[in-house]
Amino acid sequence: MRSKRPDAGSTAVALMFSLFLVIFTLATVYLFLAQVWPFSDVRIWFPPAITDFGKQIDSQFHRTLIITGVIFVLAQFGLALTIFRSRDRGQKASYIEGNSTMEFVWTLATVVMFVGLAFYGEHAWAEAHFMGAAPGALMVEVTGQQFAWNFRYAGPDGKFGRLQPELVSASSGNPLGLDPRDPSGKDDVVSPVMYVPVGREVELLIRSQDVTHSFYVRELRLKQDAVPGMTIAMHFNATVEGQYEIACAELCGLGHYRMRSFLNVVSQADYDKWFQDQETALTQ
């Protein structure tokens, strides 16, 4: 039997490797539990969800985190233990070519765990995409363009007016190209920020004028690309009043990082007042 390689330095290196894996694993687990960046008060976690749907997403996230967390700790600790235990102590390595029973068991275990997780996660996805908005939802058309968001409300007639690309002119106050000849567009409100009443189902119709953007509100746990040539529906029902940031999540050019707006979730009375002010501004 050959002696160990002189440059292999077994026990010290094995200990160092194993210790590093243990420390790294514990540090990672700590960060996931603390949810605050060390030596600061910076929150490194989701902001609180403001919809029931968002809370479902959080539950699915936590289920996934627990399963992957356990696998992560077992795998890294297992690797640390294996490395330390199997270091060169002058022994002879064992001659094992495999074990079919073990292969079968861990294959089955991962199939059940991983695929099971995927099935579990489908509930929230189905609610977001397979089910439409509840009847009587407030319709808001969301339009992305380099590098701004515009939100259109149908007004009292409940109908969106016709849009003509040739009429688009951000500088003269018609960023969406509303056609003045279409009567159903007369009462359409176009706003650079979004207002919605608290506790009201809202249906978004997401579109883009130029390149692909992505509508993203962290507190809603929603993200949807705004794709030119398509109108994509999303829906939510926000239950907590407040102002939330809307960010663009798809690279759209040099101003991508500053393409943002605000979602204002307000009381029905405040919403009515805001909407009335917009309507008044239209007629002036």
Next chain:
Amino acid sequence: MVTHESGGHHHPPTGFIRKYIFSIDHKVIGIQYWFLALFSVFVGMFLSLLMRLHLVWPNLKLPFTAGGVMLPETYLALVTMHGSIMVFMVLTTAPQGGFGNYALPIQIGAEDMAFPILNMLSFWTTFVSLMVLIAAFFVTGGPPIGGWTAYPPLSALGEIVGPGQGTGMTLWVVGVMIFCLASLLGALNFIVTTVDLRAKGMTFGRLPLTVWSWLITAILGLLAFGVLLAACILLLLDRVAGTSFFIPGGLVVTDTVITWHKGGSPLLWQHLFWFFGHPEVYIAILPGMGVASHLLATFSRKPVFGYKAMVGAMLAIGFLGFCVWGHHMFVSGMSPYSAFAFSIMTMTIGVPSAIKTFNWMGTLWGGKIQFTTAMLFALGFVSLFVTGGLSGLFLAQPSLDLYLHDTYFVVAHFHLIMGVAAIFGIFAATFFWFPKMFGRMLSEPLGKIHFWLTFVGVYCIFMPMHFLGLAGHPRRYADTTGVNFLAPLHTVHYFITIAAFFTISAQLIFLFNVIYSLIAGKKASANPWNATTLEWSVSSPPPFDNFGGVVPVVYRGAYEFSVPDAAEDFIPQGLAPEKVGRAH
């Protein structure tokens, strides 16, 4: 069918140009690919360093930004070029074109690749592609902006949608097209060589796992790069010939109506791109898996645990890799019903990945580990593969993608698994085969210092990025001033930038090690690692025709380590049974 284009028998060329520049020797071509990747990885790292500096000190004046502060479009160009150079020129070239080219023919007992001239053309086509990509830095209108995914209509409409969409983007598309051609040629060569040129006794069941990984990678490359090539041709036509494959009608860009395009679909590009793009991830990582399996067995002096399961897992990953592209598109506007199928398939691909991890542990367990630098990188690969793979279980779920898609969580995930883990595979392969390639050993002390700084460094860079993503930080943001909720996260960016600075600096140790060892490294023996595969049965470096006129014969599998009753703890594949020493 398979003939050697250079004639019946290889004669070593004598002129410098035929020997080192336009060589048809797979060993020289492998080394050429390796140097191309080495150059590219330093370019790519330098770009990432500039990005990290800008994110933390946006007002920093840098000499190469025309004396001023970095503009957002410059940052996005860096993102694009960093990604493209790293994915195409490093992660695709080094593991396959580099080590595959160098080691595969010798490991299967062939005297060269099946098509040596085609092999030379593959390398030089890759080189042209790199030059075209780099030329995109220097054209008017600026280098391309689009990320490595180049989603149209942004990438298709031209200069009207902003800087970086002119000549720079055209060069990007052309560069990638040329790269596709090079990769297709290479893939064909690898497949034919492996199938047809195996030595007597080298059955598929005795192939080293490295060869299996290169073979499966080549099959993926053959099927995937053709699709990207087609997609790039369509994108180029949209850009220069007025077609509208990816551009719908009625677009308005800064108050200008685009009347000359209509009827195209932006999602078509995403489907084509990711049909290539997801297998590409495995093109980058499969050779790393092969190298890790090979080295874990060699340096723990044990047979690979579950050889057949390892091959089966790689085949499964290769097959499933073509069924999961939609998981990049959950929020793209694609049919939400297909998301369910893509999600299940993606979760399923976690199973063979887990099987590999279990088998790596099984290989190590009860071994006698030799902590060479090559082995340290292979062990690091396993740890990184687990860490990077597990975050995939989040991203494979469309419901969680509603929050996590296109955040730094994704950046952390793919950097750990296809960036850093694959790079660790490349480092492991470098330390392992350097003695064979250059006849000299890399310095082990320098290698170990480099390993530790890199291993600690990459975790310090990429683990915090998960938390940026959990806090909702979108990726590809030129700075953190445009959105209010990003401002507090600056402190996390600060930590990452410091870690990146140190980790990138540590790579200079590697560069020094390579240069020093090429000149003054310890002379390598034929088999410095007591390894079993055929490349270690010939001198370091091997003769021009690999086996010096001797036709190798293979008698056993690739991982006969610590066989009971054998005198040595390894039995080379080509050692005749009557020559195997018996322990007394």
